[in-house]
Amino acid sequence: MLFFIEVVLSGLMAGIMYSLVALGFVLIFKASGIFNFAQGVMALFAALTLVGLMEKFGFPVWLSIIGTIAVMILLAWLIERLMLRQLVNQEPIILFMATIGLAYVLEGMGDILWGSDVKVLDIGIPQGASDWMLDTFDIYIEKLEVFAAATAATLVVILAIFFQKTRIGRALRAVADDHQAALSVGISLHTIWVIVWSVAGIVALVAGIMWGSKSGVQFSLSLIALKALPVLILGGFTSVPGAIIGGMIIGVGEKVAEVYLGPFVGGAIENWFAYMLALAFLLVRPQGLFGEKIIERV
Amino acid sequence: MTERNIGDVILKVDNISLSFGVMKVLDDISFDIRQGEIRSIIGPNGAGKSSMLNVINGFYHPQQGSITFKGATRRQMAPQVAASQGIARTFQNIALFKGMSTLDNIMTGRNLKMKTNLFWQALHIGPARTEELENREAAEKIIDFLDIQAIRKKPVGKLPYGLQKRVELGRALAAEPELLLLDEPMAGMNSEEKEDMCRFILDVNSEFGTTIALIEHDMGVVMDLSDRVLVLDYGKQLADDIPDKVRSNQDVIDAYLGVPHE
Numbered sequence: 001m002l003f004f005i006e007v008v009l010s011g012l013m014a015g016i017m018y019s020l021v022a023l024g025f026v027l028i029f030k031a032s033g034i035f036n037f038a039q040g041v042m043a044l045f046a047a048l049t050l051v052g053l054m055e056k057f058g059f060p061v062w063l064s065i066i067g068t069i070a071v072m073i074l075l076a077w078l079i080e081r082l083m084l085r086q087l088v089n090q091e092p093i094i095l096f097m098a099t100i101g102l103a104y105v106l107e108g109m110g111d112i113l114w115g116s117d118v119k120v121l122d123i124g125i126p127q128g129a130s131d132w133m134l135d136t137f138d139i140y141i142e143k144l145e146v147f148a149a150a151t152a153a154t155l156v157v158i159l160a161i162f163f164q165k166t167r168i169g170r171a172l173r174a175v176a177d178d179h180q181a182a183l184s185v186g187i188s189l190h191t192i193w194v195i196v197w198s199v200a201g202i203v204a205l206v207a208g209i210m211w212g213s214k215s216g217v218q219f220s221l222s223l224i225a226l227k228a229l230p231v232l233i234l235g236g237f238t239s240v241p242g243a244i245i246g247g248m249i250i251g252v253g254e255k256v257a258e259v260y261l262g263p264f265v266g267g268a269i270e271n272w273f274a275y276m277l278a279l280a281f282l283l284v285r286p287q288g289l290f291g292e293k294i295i296e297r298v
Numbered sequence: 299m300t301e302r303n304i305g306d307v308i309l310k311v312d313n314i315s316l317s318f319g320v321m322k323v324l325d326d327i328s329f330d331i332r333q334g335e336i337r338s339i340i341g342p343n344g345a346g347k348s349s350m351l352n353v354i355n356g357f358y359h360p361q362q363g364s365i366t367f368k369g370a371t372r373r374q375m376a377p378q379v380a381a382s383q384g385i386a387r388t389f390q391n392i393a394l395f396k397g398m399s400t401l402d403n404i405m406t407g408r409n410l411k412m413k414t415n416l417f418w419q420a421l422h423i424g425p426a427r428t429e430e431l432e433n434r435e436a437a438e439k440i441i442d443f444l445d446i447q448a449i450r451k452k453p454v455g456k457l458p459y460g461l462q463k464r465v466e467l468g469r470a471l472a473a474e475p476e477l478l479l480l481d482e483p484m485a486g487m488n489s490e491e492k493e494d495m496c497r498f499i500l501d502v503n504s505e506f507g508t509t510i511a512l513i514e515h516d517m518g519v520v521m522d523l524s525d526r527v528l529v530l531d532y533g534k535q536l537a538d539d540i541p542d543k544v545r546s547n548q549d550v551i552d553a554y555l556g557v558p559h560e
Contacts, residue, residue, distance in 0.1 A: 165430070166426065166430070167405075167408075167409060167412045167426075167429075167430070167433075170398070170402055170405055170406050170409075171406065171409060173395060173397065173398055173402075174395045174398070174406045174409075177394075177395035177396055177397060177398065178393045178394070178395060178396075180357065180389070180393055181389065181393035181394065181395065181469075182395075182406075183357070183377035183378065183381075184355060184377060184381060184386070184387050184389075184393075184470075185381060185386070185406050185407050185409050185410070185469065185470075185473060186377075186378050186381030186382050186409050186410040186473070187378075187406070187409055188378050238397075
């Protein structure tokens with residue numbers, strides 16, 4: 001039994017890592033209907049910049065984080081200027097293609113600026129097993145993962161309030177719903193896009209920090225973006241809580257499946273379980289667990 | 299019509315021409331709208347009525363002509379500028395934020411009335427909170443005015459058509475506009491809903507003194523509501539007069555009923 005709890009817990013923690021990446025997708029999708037293929041690369045780029053600022057320039061941790069946030073905001077501004085503004089009123093698929101391009105540009109830029117070797121990221125997040133959990137419950141759990149979970153929870157609360165209760169949050173949702181109507185009440189699309197890409201950039205930074213602290217900053221980080229996809233299908237593309245819960249379901253599901261079903265089919269279930277689950281979900285509930293219901297009048 | 303204060307010209311449109319490629323949508327249109335007036339634009343389908351509204355609120359940019367709003371003349375407006383100058387509108391095919399509640403939709407209409415910056419808003423404390431409450435109060439007044447208290451937490455996508463139209467009017471009113479553009483506010487409504495909408499339009503006009511320009515196909519409604527009527531046909535200006543004169547204008551009758559072409 002204890003072993004089962006341990007498996008579930010470690011699944012939950014891994015899931016939260018997926019959620020952090022998925023969160024960035026949700027933000028941009030909510031406000032612009034764009035599926036941002038570059039979200040994973042943005043996390044990588046943010047982590048690279050952070051490490052770079054710390055190592056190459058010798059900045060202290062807090063200054064490096066502020067510096068990286070500034071870089072992500074600048075990036076959002078550039079994306080709006082050079083990409084989104086040129087593609088106003090285009091089909092979603094065209095914007096999606098543009099974000100694929102953006103992914104490659106960012107990856108290349110990260111490579112040129114900071115080099116392609118695997119880097120250690122240490123910003124002082126506690127590492128190793130939690131002694132308290134080990135002593136009290138005899139359960140092994142990483143401190144870093146607990147820290148990631150707490151961070152994710154805080155982020156979600158802030159974002160939920162921001163989206164539901166503030167003018168800018170409402171404006172973001174308005175833009176997502178109907179561009180023309182948003183314009184007619186005086187909402188500036190350009191400002192909204194810069195804000196939402198900035199927020200997504202900051203969320204990417206958080207995801208990058210967590211993943212980087214766990215397994216080093218390396219280019220395979222951008223592949224996590226693929227795991228975020230089933231998370232989104234489960235949770236719904238437009239729901240912030242959905243991204244978190246979807247991530248946890250996927251995380252737990254694949255760990256449990258790996259441990260208990262893996263031996264029967266020769267293992268490696270972890271690699272495809274998430275996608276199978278997503279596929280099954282698409283058949284039953286295409287809008288996801290928490291997605292806004294697709295309302296169509298006939 | 300009871301006595302109302304019709305003031306000076308608030309919006310003047312001079313020689314506007316608009317085309318998309320070879321298609322001429324508006325051809326040398328000139329008219330004005332006076333402060334406090336209810337002004338109708340009518341014409342058969344494809345006459346350019348909606349295009350005219352789109353030019354006024356800045357969605358379309360005409361190739362020729364100019365627009366003077368409250369004394370400032372310009373060739374084209376950005377929608378955002380139009381909104382901040384006090385022009386609000388509704389759309390022919392309802393353009394509400396479907397996933398959001400009635401209240402939230404109306405609150406977006408107050409977008410330009412709210413000024414606190416991102417920092418305060420992100421924290422949701424201090425001035426941002428006070429501002430939110432004040433504007434919420436204004437939104438509630440509009441909800442009372444339009445008699446839609448019962449649906450204020452409902453997502454508008456699920457509401458019946460007539461109510462959606464009403465919410466859309468509410469969102470436009472929330473901006474406290476000086477000029478309100480209504481694109482077919484009564485399309486697809488039954489006669490009872492039409493009556494309600496007529497009453498709201500008249501109330502908005504008389505209580506808030508809002509200038510209104512509307513497009514409508516129901517001639518009875520148009521003739522009852524309007525101070526003056528502009529008639530368009532194939533992008534050309536056919537007539538511009540008080541309802542009685544328009545009704546008896548031979549060109550207008552021909553345009554609506556058709557004339558045999560020799």
